[in-house]
Each structure stands twice: as structure tokens, then as C-alpha cells.
Amino acid sequence: MAESIIFHFRPGKSSLHRLDCRFKLLLMVLLTVSIFSATYRGLFLISLCVLSGVFTSRLIHRGFLRDFRGFLLILSLIFLSRTLTEGLIFGLSGSWRFLLVILLGMVLSATTDPADIHGAVYWYLKRLPFIKAGDIGTRVSLAITLIPLILDQTREVTEAQKSRFIEGQRNPVFRILAQTLPLLVSTLYRSREITLALESRCYDENTPPHLSRPASGQWLLFLSTAAISISGILV
Amino acid sequence: MTPETAGPAKGDFLLHAEELSHHFPDGTLAIDGVNFHVRRGEFLLLMGRNGSGKTVLIRHLNGLYKPTGGEVFLEGQPIRHNLRETRRRIGLVFQDADSQIVGQTVWRDIAFGPENLRLDREEIERRVEAALRLLGLEHLRDHRPHLLSGGEKRRLAIAGVFAMDPDIIILDEPFSNLDFEGVRQVLEGILALHRKGHTIILVTHDFEKSAAHAERVVIMDRGRIAADGPPEEIVGILGDFGIRVPFGSDRSMESLTWLNQ
Ligand SMILES: Nc1ncnc2c1ncn2[C@@H]1O[C@H](COP(=O)(O)OP(=O)(O)OP(=O)(O)O)[C@@H](O)[C@H]1O
Ligand SMILES: [Mg+2]
Numbered sequence: 001m002a003e004s005i006i007f008h009f010r011p012g013k014s015s016l017h018r019l020d021c022r023f024k025l026l027l028m029v030l031l032t033v034s035i036f037s038a039t040y041r042g043l044f045l046i047s048l049c050v051l052s053g054v055f056t057s058r059l060i061h062r063g064f065l066r067d068f069r070g071f072l073l074i075l076s077l078i079f080l081s082r083t084l085t086e087g088l089i090f091g092l093s094g095s096w097r098f099l100l101v102i103l104l105g106m107v108l109s110a111t112t113d114p115a116d117i118h119g120a121v122y123w124y125l126k127r128l129p130f131i132k133a134g135d136i137g138t139r140v141s142l143a144i145t146l147i148p149l150i151l152d153q154t155r156e157v158t159e160a161q162k163s164r165f166i167e168g169q170r171n172p173v174f175r176i177l178a179q180t181l182p183l184l185v186s187t188l189y190r191s192r193e194i195t196l197a198l199e200s201r202c203y204d205e206n207t208p209p210h211l212s213r214p215a216s217g218q219w220l221l222f223l224s225t226a227a228i229s230i231s232g233i234l235v
Numbered sequence: 236m237t238p239e240t241a242g243p244a245k246g247d248f249l250l251h252a253e254e255l256s257h258h259f260p261d262g263t264l265a266i267d268g269v270n271f272h273v274r275r276g277e278f279l280l281l282m283g284r285n286g287s288g289k290t291v292l293i294r295h296l297n298g299l300y301k302p303t304g305g306e307v308f309l310e311g312q313p314i315r316h317n318l319r320e321t322r323r324r325i326g327l328v329f330q331d332a333d334s335q336i337v338g339q340t341v342w343r344d345i346a347f348g349p350e351n352l353r354l355d356r357e358e359i360e361r362r363v364e365a366a367l368r369l370l371g372l373e374h375l376r377d378h379r380p381h382l383l384s385g386g387e388k389r390r391l392a393i394a395g396v397f398a399m400d401p402d403i404i405i406l407d408e409p410f411s412n413l414d415f416e417g418v419r420q421v422l423e424g425i426l427a428l429h430r431k432g433h434t435i436i437l438v439t440h441d442f443e444k445s446a447a448h449a450e451r452v453v454i455m456d457r458g459r460i461a462a463d464g465p466p467e468e469i470v471g472i473l474g475d476f477g478i479r480v481p482f483g484s485d486r487s488m489e490s491l492t493w494l495n496q
Contacts, residue, residue, distance in 0.1 A: 008379075009339045009379070010379070011339065011340045011377050011378070011379060113339045113340070113343065114339060115338070115339065115343060190334060193329065193331060193334035194334045194337070196294070196299050196329075196334075197329055197334050197335040197337070198337065199299060199322070200297055200299055200322055200326075200327045200329075201322075201335075201337075201347060201348045201351060201395065201396075201399070202319060202322050202323055202348060202351040202352060202399065203347075203351055204351050210350070210356065
């Protein structure tokens, strides 16, 4: 099966894999905020932080660039539009910030089991009143599980059609329909089958997730990263 | 070959269905007045050509589909009164293993069912380890399920069902898309489950791969049960229902397996 690399969980034993997901979510939020509000000096610090995350999670390997091409397109659009309206410096920093956020998202999804994200979201939400934590937590982790499956499926449909010479078809509307319809149908069919399979495995959204107490090393990693991202805004 | 009329009292059946019918909204009558039963510990083959209603029938047996007519009973009790318990006791392995696998590692996927049953952590670990061992997946425990080979995926789907400790395990075409080795591995797994006392319902087009292990064969045709009997009786009429007749005219029943015995 053709498989896209990005936004897929890849099991492993790195310190980021082991970091408690509640920490990871909090750090995601902190870092995202500071990526967009940091000064240039702060941005440098945060970049180091994100890049070291990219290396410890071993995100970059064969196939990464191929999957990354789509984002490069968006990046260059951001770069162009901001450069034209606000100048080169803004163009550069704008697309750099965007790149950092994408990388951050990739690091998180590469190193975190969706089941843990479910657990962590549930843990935070159950502290809030008026919210059905189980419900939302489940939806978040289901979405995270489904996105890569849909990406895979997209690639398979595209390849299947290439082999039937879709390029020979001049009419762009037809081409788009030919690509999206099978995707839609197979995604719908897939989600129905997945729902049935979940039911038959006694799925229950109110099952409390299993969380263990984070070790002290994890606190250290969490606090130092949090310190960097906060100082990124202040310096 | 008696189409399920007389027989023992209904209380003897572990699972049975009476006059089961299903009309889909688009008008298809997928199953039509099916009477079906299975006894505790049995190994049953459910056969029939494409579209004969096998998948629809078995999805009624654990309550995934609601019949538009008739009823399913587990130990004499209608299953609709306790669907959750029914689904725990009747495990279903889907035709397409990919849609059944939800965990991001082999270990977590097997743990999914037991976690939903809210067993305690130690019991979950014990069951997952037992399932890994029984289906020969121990070395793959940390692998990503979607990257496994076809045979490994099927065995994982079976392990996930086994870990819930069901009485009956129903497998929908577990051999499709598998090569020789894959079929053998999956068949070994199924036989291991049967030896452990689980009742097995195996949906298949292939008499030759597994008939040696079956005690009974049920054939469906156009939504109805067309034949029901021991394999040596059924073998003669397979051709009438679009099922491939085993190669070689005088094959002994024991030879109808892909395992060397
Ligand atoms: N969701 C549905 N809506 C409408 N018709 C359906 C649906 N699911 C199945 N059917 C129809 O019901 C009939 C029985 O289908 P079923 O999937 O049970 O066949 P099967 O014996 O499992 O075949 P196969 O060997 O191809 O898996 C078929 O005619 C099929 O088209
Ligand atoms: Mg089927």
C-alpha cells in the first residue's frame, strides 16, 4: 500500500516518544503561540528548539521530501505574497514561521500515538465544566487516525488513474471529478466499515484512557522547552 | 443435506437464527428467511458464491445489522436485549482487515477490545501477550499494523478478537488475497483457536483449503440456506452453487487442507 510519511505516527523509543502526551500538547500550544509572537532573536531560539525536535524524532528520511512538496508550494505562496506586499524580510520570516508550525505538527504526530492524544485531551477537558470530555477526545483521535488513511487513499487513487492515462483527459473538471469521486466513495465506505468494526469490538467512548504518572526526566524536558518558548516571546 | 428443518431442541444451540431476513433500503433482499444454527465447539464452513448473503448474515449474528424480519438467539435469548455482551461473546473478523485495525501498534491494537471491556491493566496485558503468542505475532508487537503483510494483518485482526475471549469467532473470508504461506499461517491460527475450545464459523469460497477441519458445511444461495451437512456429503453438490470442486475426483476429506498433517 502506498503510504505517505508525514502526519503518520511512527512507533519508536526516542525521548519525544516517551514524553507524556499531556506535556506535548501543552508545549505545542506554547510553542505555536511563541512562533507567531516572537521577535527575530526569539525566533532563532525557538527554531533551534523545533529543529532539535525534528532530529530526535527522526522525522526526515526517505520519502519525506516527496510528501513535503505540497507544503513547499504553500510556503512559496506565503513567501511571494508577503514579499510583494510587505517586503523581503516579512516574506522570509512569514514563511519561516509557517514552516516551523508545520514541522511542529509533524513532530507531534510522528511521535505520538493517537490513543495517547485521546487520553491527554480527555484529561484536560474533564477539568472543564459543561464539556463531554470522552466525546471530544474520541473525535480528535479518530480524526488524527483517519487523516493519514485518507492521504494514503488519495495517493492510491491518483496512481491508479495515472495508470489509466488520466493525463490524456483535457477537461479539467472531468479530471477533478474523476479523482475526487472515487476518493469520496471509498472514504465513505471506509468510515462505515470502520464504524461497524469499532462497534463489533465493543467500542465505548466513555472508556477512561490509561495514563501513567510522568517520570522526573520528563518534567525536566517539559520545563526547559516551556522556558525556551516563553523566553522566545520576551527576548 | 437436509435444509434445516427438524433437529435437536433449540436450547441445544449456542447460537441460532430464526426466519432471518434483511431488506436494504435500496430494495435488495440480501437474506431471505434464513434458519441457521451452530453448536458449542463446532467448526463450521459457511460457503456460497459472491453476493449470496454470507457477509450480511454473519453481521446479524453479533447484532451489527438489525434484521428486518426474524431474530437471532444466543443460548436461547434474543441478542437484541444485550448487544454489548453479545459482541463480546461473538467475535467478528472482517473481510477487510484494514478497516478493523485501529491501534497504532500491534500491541495497542490487540489491547483495544479488552480496554473497551474495562478490564484492569494486568488482565489486559496478560490477554494481549497470550494473543500475541497464539497467533505468532510476538516479534511484531511494536510494529505499525498498516505496514504488516496481508497474512500478518489478518492474524492481528484475529488476535484482537481472541483477546476479548469470545465463545464464537466468525471469520469473513480470512484467506482472500493471501499467498500459500499466508493462508497456512492464518489457518494455523484458526485451528489453534478451535483447539482452545472456541466455536468457529469460517466464511470462505475455498473448500479445498480448510474442509478437512470442518465438521459441518452450510451453503448459501441467493440469500437462503441451500444445503447443510457434513463435508463429505456436501462435496458432491458444490458445483451446483458456483463453488469450485476440489481438484481430483476421489480426494479423501483429510487431504482437503493447506496444512501438511
Ligand atoms: N449496504 C448494502 N446496501 C444494499 N445492498 C447490499 C448492502 N450490503 C450488501 N448488499 C447486497 O446484499 C447481497 C449479499 O451481499 P453479501 O455481502 O452478504 O454477499 P457475500 O455472500 O458476502 O459475497 P462475497 O463473497 O462477495 O463477499 C448482495 O446482493 C449485495 O449487493
Ligand atoms: Mg462477503
